[in-house]
Amino acid sequence: MPDMKITPLGAGQDVGRSCILLSMGGKNIMLDCGMHMGYxxxxxxxxFSYIVPEGPITSQIDCVIISHFHLDHCGALPYMxxxxxxxxxxxxTHPTKAIAPILLEDMRKVVVERKGESNFFTSQMIKDCxxxxxxxxxxxxxxVDNELEIKAYYAGHVLGAAMFWIRVGSQSVVYTGDYNMTPDRHLGAAWIDKCRPDLLITESTYATTIRDSKRCRERDFLKKVHECVEKGGKVLIPVFALGRAQELCILLETYWERMNLKYPVYFALGLTEKANNYYKMFITWTNQKIRKTFVQxxxxxFKHIKPFDKSYIDNPGAMVVFATPGMLHAGLSLNIFKKWAPYEQNMVIMPGFCVxxxxxxxxxxxxxxxxxxxxxxxEVKMAVEYMSFSAHADAKGIMQLIQYCEPKNVLLVHGEALKMEFLKEKIEKEFKISCFMPANGETCTINTPTKIPIDVSLRLLKAEAVRYNALPPDPKRRRVVNGILCVRDNRLSLLDIDEMCDEIGINRHIIRFTSTVRLEDPGPAVKTAEKLKNLLSEKLEGWTITISDGNISVESVxxxxxxxxxxxxxxxVSWTNQDEDLGSYILGLLQSMVQ
Amino acid sequence: MKLYCLSSDASKPCFVLSFKELLIMLDCGLSAHSVLNFLPLPPVPSTRLASLPNYTPPHHNDPLLEGELKECCGRVFVDSIPEFCPPLDKVVDFSQLDVILISNYTCMLALPFITEETGFKGQVYATEPTLQIGRFYLEELSEWVSASGEDSGAAKRWKEAVHVLPPPLADAVRPRAWRRLLAPQHIARALSRVRVVGYDERVDIYGALDATAVSSGFCLGSANWVLRSAHEKVAYVSGSSTLTTHPRPINQAALRGADLLILAALTQTPAHNPDHMLGDLCVHATVTLRGGGSVLCPVYPSGVLYDLLECLSAHLEGAGLAHVPLYVVSPVADSSLAYSNILAEWVSATKQARVYVPEEPFPHAALVRSSRLRHARALHDDALSDFRQPCVLFCGHPSLRFGAAVHMVELWASNPLHAIIFTEPDFPHTEALAPFQPIAMKAFHCPIDTSLNYSQANKLVRELRPRELALPDQYAPPAPASSSAPPPRETSRPHISADVPTLVVRRGAALRAGTRRVAARATLSGSLAARVAARELRAGVRGAPLRASLSLRDSRLELHSPPPGAPGAAPAPPPRLQCAPPDVDALERELVRAGATDARVERGADGCILHLPRHDTLVHVDRLATHVFCEGGADVRQALRRALHACVPHL
Incomplete structure (x- = not known):
């Protein structure tokens, strides 16, 4: 029970094909189900044969959680x-559900129709999935069921990207997917509360990078594009249809407007309008500024950005083209690349990570x-520029997230082994928590402290609070309860002695001691009692001493x-067996007084 | 647990629950019935209203009252800026509130009165649509009520003379507590305090309990609240609907089995079926338009408006009236229409499915694109420069005391071709129209209130099976008449009749509710649990003494292994539970072993006495107690203790 096991089937010391198996408290959860674009x-x-060599897989997995719509996180879902x-x-999330099928279909077309592969999932399969x-x-x-609970947090990165908090019993895990700790032009920053999970599984794409300020990178990007088109060159920006593309479009659009440029900017047809419609519909997932101004x-x-037609490839003169897909592995962006690459006035800007x-x-x-x-x-003669626009958290961002949610362990995935090593050391040093980085297929076992829910009797707690508050304040003093642990129908409770007797239906047998002290003190008995009370109050400071009808009670004596x-x-002097210490002390006190 | 009721209007509720040392306010509805006693505030000066005769109560001589009251068609109105009736502020100190939970935007308009300049320091929770649309409502109100008048001239004197005024002014409830809307900056500050939550999000309230907003099916973002601690559950059901309209359907499962169910904001028009009313409205509108007249619908800027636009546009198209323009006039019309289309996560499944296409969930975006629907901030807006009649005009305020609707009624009242159709249930339509009488335009009353009606609410209570139910007095069964005769049939009103203990709360009341707490939830660390060896004490019950150190952090209790005692000192022995009298023979043997050989035993009917004459000691043993009268020294007593320990059976 107190163990949890994590096995990356993909994304273990690697980027691409994110798929992590998590098992805790008897539940098996699959985190992301991506495909690798490089193979x-x-x-x-x-x-998947790792999970179960043959036979039905459903009984082995309690649920699948997809963090966002990038294919390296959801690409294998229809297959599965x-x-x-x-x-x-x-x-x-809702945006992921809306957008993922479009990207899946896009990829399917590239794989099946361009490369002519069979044995791949069909359009209908995507829909059914x-x-x-x-x-x-x-x-x-x-x-998800009676024991398994999940909760999504905003992750930035792309529209609808989420981090997931997963809990079974008292064990909890946060899986980040891909996330971004700085807001960009259309998305906000990832956020999580102090949920103190037992384990944080975080991506570490930029484990060693501390990126320079966003503004500088944007200025750099615009400068390069502007210089190239001014010289009559063509700029190719391979992007994925949704996500980074929208941010760069906003950036170019405002720059073109401000500088009053006339060079044509194109966006590969098809997805543009639809993609932008999704952004309109899910505007609640974008950043504060866009949300505030969307009514006006x-x-x-976009005013300056027009749809692209294939015939434009051979058009003379400067132009900027956004084309899919983003890693130049297939499709239109690759076709354009083949045409433009041999000319050195042209430029390709890779705005994201390539597997x-x-x-x-x-x-x-x-x-x-x-x-x-x-x-x-x-032959590649064109200028090749890499601009890190991928919305991943950098090392600083990862550390920040750890600080936010205060995990007890960290596990790194979705990054390169060497870089992970560096970050792992840093995390262990800075936060004094253990950090893991299993490779694909390697299982990592993490021990978590067991915590068992228990009902504590309020009577017991109140009695303890009275005792504790009666003592002078001392932040170091530990609070201690003494009670009876009761186990009934697999439920635990901590009771005081009388409640326990009620619980098991027995009468308590009380042992009481009484001793007598003889005192020569003329006058009414009540007077003597008064005197005794005053005397005891002096000796027993901090104890509650009351008197009524000539009977003095010191706590329960x-x-x-x-x-x-x-x-x-x-x-x-009379006391019960439990109060022997106090009782005998008072008796001794009285006896010494008499002598 | 204690429940306070601060509102007299059950459809604009305001409760405060004190629970686990927290003060939790449930909704803060602003009752606007009071505005009906005021003269309308026209957006442009109206000669008719200005020339209404003054009213002076007979046999009452107060020169200061001069000019405060006007008469129209036998009704007396206060000529001043309209005032509202906020929740009672004397029962609960607002600065002591910990949390305010808001169920929907119709029940939050008094928020500024609670949070601003009262020393309020707590948290406010609402869903995102509730916050946004609540903001539209408040901004609209504040624009109208503040735009149309300077601050002076607040009529106050009449409040001293209520007793001599004719009804309905004479029946005004506590008019001295009525207040004007707060200034826009106060409203903005109050709204900025709201923390946004999603459906089914568990909000931790100071570690003491979890609050969860669950869908209530009434309007966009409307929620019922479930408060849960480890042992108790309170469900607050306010403004719920089991009908299928545009919002997400009600989540009943989450409300089941509560210790206390608080029920508020049921339908205000139980006699009218909202579906039929929507049908009637379409028919009335079509007939009026065919006759060359225009239709005026005084509405709020959100809510049923979306359904009206959807149904009416489709109906008009079917009736061959697709060319008739629809206008929405409100300072927040553009935002409200645009905003509704980005709330995909808050609408019904069918509307949600459209988003995946992707298309807007509501058709009014398409209507705007095709220019069938126009919206404008005000009547003099450029967007309405080509205002065409006949048309259908939606504008506020439904009370007809301020907003564009005042001007339109003034303009169209004398034309019998036009029609005014009332759909909002908050105001009786005859009273709304009273200061415009006499009118020639047709007036229809088609109230559309999708909240639970009484039979739906009764059914809901039966299904939810709460241990206890709390109701505003309006919903409770009428008190039986003092005589034995049943109340006359015609006076019996619809009510909630449940076979669970029911608390009836009225404004200003405070009632004790719910069960007493006996235990708190803690967590036991595994290492401590492993050290405990519980023994079977009775069939099915196991127990063991446990000593644990207690840590309290963020109101969460944790039990850990106890601290090691001071070096040298033996740890305190665990408490012992002696459960039966000692075996006297065994006791005697033990004493002999300890050196006390002179014990004499006298057995009685219900116990026995053991006498140690040499030590001057008596031991009384009976069924429930053993009493030792020891006059010997401490060593004798310790020996006796040891002996007793050895032979009293314990657990």
Whole structure:
């Protein structure tokens, strides 16, 4: 019970194909179900046979949680639900549910229609898969079953991206997906409350980077684009249809407006309008500024940015083109790249991370010649610029998130091993918590303290509070309760002795001691009692001493004075077995007084 | 647990619950019935209103009252800026409130009166649509009520003379407590205090309990609140609907099995079925438009308006009247219409499905694009420069005391072709129209109130099975007449009749509710639990003494392993539970072993006495207690204790 196990099937010391298995408290949860864009074989999907070599997978997984719509986080979902046959619950946010099928379909077309692969999921499968998805809203606490609870937090990154808090019993985990700790032009910053999870599973794409200020990067980007088009060059910006594209469009749009530029800016057809419609509809997921001004002016209605047509590729003169997909691994952006790459006045700006194996990754590593499957070789003479616009948290952001939610352990995924190593050291040093970074297929076991819910009797607590508050304040003093633990129907409670007797239906047997002290003190007995009380008050400071009808009580010890006027008084001191210490102390006190 | 009621208007509720040392306000509704006693505030000066005769009560001579009252068609109105009736402020000190939970935007308009300049330091929670649309309502009100008059000339004198005024002024409830709307900056500050929550989000209230807003199906973002601690559950049901309209449907499961269910804001027009009323409205509108007249609907800027636009536009299209323009005039019309279309997560499943296409959830965006629907901030707005008649005009305020509707009624009242259709249930339409009489335009009353009616509410209470129910007195069964005869049929009104203990609360009342708490929830650390070896004490019950250190952080209790005692000192022994009298023979043997060989035993009917003459000691043993009268020294007593310990059976 107090263990939790984490096994990355993808994204373990790696970027792409995010898929992490989490098991705790007897529940198995799959976090993301992505595909790897750098592979064309079975390696592109997570190895589901790890979960169960054969037979139905549904019984092995209690739920699947998708953090956002990027294909490296949701790309294998139709494969899992329609081809492997998973039928259990799937959770994602509303925008993710709306947008993911479009990207999946887009990718399917590239894979099946351009590359002619079979044995891939169909359009219908995507639709069927999305139908099974339960959409969640931010901060809504969803009970997957009686024990498993999940809750989404805003993650920035892309529209609808979420971090998930997952709880089973007293164990909890936060999985970040991809997130962004600084607000950008259309999204806000990730936020989480101090939920103190046992484990934080965080992405670490930019584990070693501390990015320079956002404003500088934007100015840099605009300057490069402007310089290139001024010289008559063509600028290609490979983007994914949703997300970074919208931010860059807003950026270029405002710059073109301000500088009164006339160079054409195009956005690859198809997704543009639809994508912007999604942004309009889910404007509550964008940042404060856009939300505030959307009634007057919708930021996603662009004046300068026109739809692109394939015939424009060979148009002469300067232009800026946004084309999909973002890593130059297929589709229109790759076609444009092939045409424009051999001319040095042109430029390609890679605004995001590229996974290994893609053309984007190759040119960023300085490849001057790219060979394609059909033996076609393209020489790269155009300028290649990398601008880190990917909305991931940098090292500072990751540390900030750890500070926000105060986890007891951290586990790094979705990053490169070397960089992780560095961050791991930093986290362990700075926060004094353990940090893990399992590779794919490697299982990481984390011990968590057991916490068992228990009902504590208010009577017991109140008695303790009275005792505690009677003592002089001392922040170091530990508070201690003494009670009886009672286990009934698997429920625990802590009771005081009388409640316990009621609980098991027995009468308590009380042992009481009484001793007598004889005192020569002429006068009425009540007077003697008064004197005794004053005397005891002096000696027993801080104890409650009351007197009524000549009976003195010191907490639960009773003192009674009897005797005729003008004769010897009998002082009876009586206490129960538990109060032996106090009782015998008082008795001793009285006896010493008499002598 | 204690429940206070601060509002006399059950549809604009305001309760305060004191629970676990917290003061929790549930809703803060602003009753606007009081405005009906005032003369309308026209957006442009009206000669008719200005020339109404003064009213002076007969046999009452107060020169200061001069000019405060005007008469129109036999009704007396106060000529001043309208005043509202905020929740009672004397029962609960607002500065002591910890939390305000808001159920929907119709029940939050008194928020500025609670939070501003009262020393309020707590938190306010509402859903995002509630905050936004509540803001529209308050901004609209404040624009109208403050735009149309300077601060002077507040009529006060009449409040001293209420007893000599004719009804309904004479029946005004506590007019001295009526207040004007607060200034815009106060409203803005009050709204800035609101923290936004989502449905089913568990909000931690100072560690003492969880509050969760669950969908109530009444309007966009409307919520019922569930308060839960480890042992208690309170459900606050306010403004709920089981009908299918545009918002998300009601979540009943979350309300089930509460210790206390508080029920408020049921329908104000139980005799009218909202579906039929919507149908009637379409018919009346069509007939009027066909006759060449225009239709005026005094409405709020959100809520049923969206349904009206959707149904009416479709109906008019079917009736061949698609060319008739629809106008929405309100200072917040543009925001309200735009905002409703970005709330995909708060609308019904069918509307939500449209977003995935992607299309707007409400059709009014398409109506605006095709220019069938126009919206404007005010009647003199440029957007209305090509104002065409006949048309359908939606504008506020439903009370007809301020806003664009005042001007339109003044303008159209004399034309019998025009029609005014009342849809909002908050105001009786005859009273709303009273200061405009005599009128020739047609007036229809089609109140659309989708809140629970009494039979739906009764059914809901039966299904939710609360342990206890709390109701405003308006909803309670009428008190039986003093005589034995049943009340006459015609006076019996619809009410809630539940077979659970019911608390009836009226304004100003404070009632004790719910069960007494006996236990608090804590967590037991695994290491401590592992050290406890519980023994079976009775079938199904196991127990063991437990000593634990207690830590209290953020109101959360945790039990850990106890601190080690001071070095050298033995840890305090766990408490012992002696459960039966000692076996006297065994006791005797023990004493002999301890050196007391002179024990004599006398057995009686219900116990026995053991005598140790040498030590001057008597031991009384009976069924429930053992009493030792020891006159010997401490060593004798300690020996006796040891002996008793050894032979008194314990757990």
């Amino acid at each position: 064309n074989d079975e390696r592109r999907f997570p190895d 639900s329609e081809m492997i046959g998973y039928t259990g619950p799937i959770y994602m 999305i139908k099974k998805v339960t959409a969640v809203t931010l901060h809504q606490s969803v009970m 002016r919708n930021m996603f209605d 290994q194996g893609t053309v984007g990754h190759k040119i960023l590593n300085g490849a001057k010649k790219i060979e394609f499957e059909n033996r076609q070789v393209v 009773l003192i009674k004075v009897e005797g005729e006027d003008d004769s010897t008084k009998n002082i009876y």
